[in-house]
Amino acid sequence: MAITHSEKYLTCLCKDTFLNLWSWPHIYRKSHWTGGDGKEVCDLLVVFGDNIIIFSDKYCKFPDTGDLILDWCRWFKRAILQSAKQIWGAERWIRQYPDNLFLDKDCKIPFPYPLANIETAKIHRIVVAHGSSKRCQQTLGGLGSLMINPNIVGRDHYNSQACSVLPFTIGKIDEEKGFVHVLDDFSLDAVLQTVDTITDFTNYLEKKQNFFESGQLGRAAGEEDLLAAYLLHLNEKGEHDFEIKENVDFVAYEEGFWEDFIESQERASQIEADKISYLWDALIDEFSAHILEGTLYDSHTNKVEYHEKGLRVLASEPRIRRRVLSANLMIVPERAEHEMRSVRVDVGVHPGEAYYVFLALVRKEDKSIEDYRSIRQNILHNYCMATKVRFPKAEKIIGIATEPISCQRRSHDLIYIDARNWTRDHQKEAEEIRDKYNLLVNAKMSQGVEREFPSVHE
Numbered sequence: 072m073a074i075t076h077s078e079k080y081l082t083c084l085c086k087d088t089f090l091n092l093w094s095w096p097h098i099y100r101k102s103h104w105t106g107g108d109g110k111e112v113c114d115l116l117v118v119f120g121d122n123i124i125i126f127s128d129k130y131c132k133f134p135d136t137g138d139l140i141l142d143w144c145r146w147f148k149r150a151i152l153q154s155a156k157q158i159w160g161a162e163r164w165i166r167q168y169p170d171n172l173f174l175d176k177d178c179k180i181p182f183p184y185p186l187a188n189i190e191t192a193k194i195h196r197i198v199v200a201h202g203s204s205k206r207c208q209q210t211l212g213g214l215g216s217l218m219i220n221p222n223i224v225g226r227d228h229y230n231s232q233a234c235s236v237l238p239f240t241i242g243k244i245d246e247e248k249g250f251v252h253v254l255d256d257f258s259l260d261a262v263l264q265t266v267d268t269i270t271d272f273t274n275y276l277e278k279k280q281n282f283f284e285s286g287q288l289g290r291a292a293g294e295e296d297l298l299a300a301y302l303l304h305l306n307e308k309g310e311h312d313f314e315i316k317e318n319v320d321f322v323a324y325e326e327g328f329w330e331d332f333i334e335s336q337e338r339a340s341q342i343e344a345d346k347i348s349y350l351w352d353a354l355i356d357e358f359s360a361h362i363l364e365g366t367l368y369d370s371h372t373n374k375v376e377y378h379e380k381g382l383r384v385l386a387s388e389p390r391i392r393r394r395v396l397s398a399n400l401m402i403v404p405e406r407a408e409h410e411m412r413s414v415r416v417d418v419g420v421h422p423g424e425a426y427y428v429f430l431a432l433v434r435k436e437d438k439s440i441e442d443y444r445s446i447r448q449n450i451l452h453n454y455c456m457a458t459k460v461r462f463p464k465a466e467k468i469i470g471i472a473t474e475p476i477s478c479q480r481r482s483h484d485l486i487y488i489d490a491r492n493w494t495r496d497h498q499k500e501a502e503e504i505r506d507k508y509n510l511l512v513n514a515k516m517s518q519g520v521e522r523e524f525p526s527v528h529e
Contacts (some may be wrong), residue, residue, distance in 0.1 A: 077199070082115060084264070087188075088267045096392075101171065113158065114126050118186055123188075142206075151244065210238070210239070218293060222290075227242070247254035268390050279297065293329065296327070362378045407476070427468075472484040
């Protein structure tokens with residue numbers, strides 16, 4: 072099957088945002104239970120714990136008959152409505168047959184790990200519609216993104232005989248079916264390159280959908296303006312959200328929110344502060360590549376399902392916490408240049424957040440690489456166990472070990488301890504390890520708190 076340029080681009084964007092292990096283009100199902108070529112389920116599927124994101128990507132040339140309303144209606148039905156139907160069909164299949172998804176058209180390579188409990192999974196539906204931006208700019212000016220108006224419902228989008236049709240405007244595609252997010256040429260980049268972790272992205276989708284369906288969103292000049300309003304406001308929990316004031320029936324976002332945001336000093340300082348955080352993305356990609364290629368060092372199993380669980384903890388970190396984690400991850404191998412062993416523990420700030428143990432160990436000259444890696448893994452495991460003793464509330468403990476910074480080719484070990492079902496035997500073992508090796512007595516522990524938009528004067 073031919074892959075379009077837009078589909079390739081979407082795949083690249085999603086792999087940057089969701090990373091390789093959770094972003095899967097062109098998922099198939101068997102046409103018949105008895106065999107036959109596979110039928111494509113969706114253009115791209117993201118499966119990350121309880122979150123399932125279904126993408127449908129389509130490029131349709133915008134017609135030019137001289138009748139703008141007619142041109143819009145035809146384009147909408149081809150580029151958006153047909154894609155939405157594909158997504159709803161994919162969702163039905165996934166809900167009915169979550170174990171019958173394949174990575175290849177021959178349906179010989181099954182999806183690499185099980186989907187979440189489909190009854191409780193959060194399903195996000197996203198249409199990526201290309202082809203309207205140029206005509207939209209020519210007609211309305213601006214950035215060429217589609218406008219948003221929740222009051223437009225169903226056939227109101229494409230009934231050329233109805234006076235309610237508003238060209239280049241998206242509302243509720245179908246009130247009877249699942250909510251569909253619609254991204255265009257411009258807003259696709261704006262969203263995926265700004266909220267560019269799975270947690271930041273899905274949080275935005277959920278808050279946007281809730282706002283959309285609350286009746287309090289009047290209209291928005293574009294998806295990007297909605298995103299800017301979301302990023303510039305925090306709710307009482309300290310989470311990004313849409314600001315709704317008392318005694319206000321609805322809110323409208325005119326054009327300019329996005330441009331003001333991206334040109335602000337706050338955004339510039341955020342981009343600068345985020346640079347270090349992409350070390351975390353690179354680390355996840357490194358482990359993902361070994362998992363997918365079956366090249367993990369000294370692993371008792373190559374099953375993707377087994378290793379995905381621990382790596383998912385790293386990938387669930389939002390961009391702002393990745394800054395702190397990346398900085399701490401760099402400190403340890405730098406200090407190991409002057410110490411045989413350097414350890415740092417990053418303590419979760421909020422309930423349920425992971426605790427991280429960073430270890431850098433110097434390799435003695437009389438030790439082979441195999442012996443060194445084995446020793447390092449054992450030490451890392453012991454520190455992770457001792458972390459649970461020191462911090463009884465820790466539910467997820469991740470250990471990451473490496474060499475000092477001067478090593479030209481540094482390796483990494485990863486250990487994941489799921490302490491949510493911690494038993495008395497586990498506790499006894501952990502206390503014995505801590506006492507025997509006197510661990511975490513002098514280890515530096517940090518609880519990172521980071522400002523999302525650092526002051527440009529700091």
